[in-house]
Amino acid sequence: MRSGDLRHRVRVEALGPVRDSHGDVVRDPVTGExxxxxxxxxxxxxxxxxxxxxxxxxxxxTQSEVSTRIRMRWRPGFTPAMRVVHGADNYDIETxxxxxxxxxxxxxxCKKVAQA
Numbered sequence: 149m150r151s152g153d154l155r156h157r158v159r160v161e162a163l164g165p166v167r168d169s170h171g172d173v174v175r176d177p178v179t180g181e182x183x184x185x186x187x188x189x190x191x192x193x194x195x196x197x198x199x200x201x202x203x204x205x206x207x208x209x210t211q212s213e214v215s216t217r218i219r220m221r222w223r224p225g226f227t228p229a230m231r232v233v234h235g236a237d238n239y240d241i242e243t244x245x246x247x248x249x250x251x252x253x254x255x256x257x258c259k260k261v262a263q264a
Contacts, residue, residue, distance in 0.1 A: 154193035161186040194220040218256040
């Protein structure tokens with residue numbers, strides 16, 4: 149992987165419990181459920197490569213779906229439960245590919261779904 153190909157700055161985030169200034173988990177006062185929010189796991193250089201796009205109708209609203217490959221240097225700990233943020237776009241991670249199992253490159257196969 150050439151470093152010149154990694155020209156997009158992306159943020160990888162995980163969904164987790166909201167904590168207050170003392171480190172305690174914040175709960176909803178009415179239901180007692182834990183509040184959840186996206187928190188940053190890493191900010192890395194990557195190549196964001198759209199692969200295909202399509203529009204479809206679901207429950208009366210037009211939606212668009214874009215499949216995207218995000219390539220980056222290998223690092224441990226990423227899971228499909230996380231998401232990638234690039235600019236104003238959020239990408240759900242569908243699959244993580246360890247290219248040639250060499251611990252040199254990761255390919256995240258992602259989906260961006262936006263409602264019109």
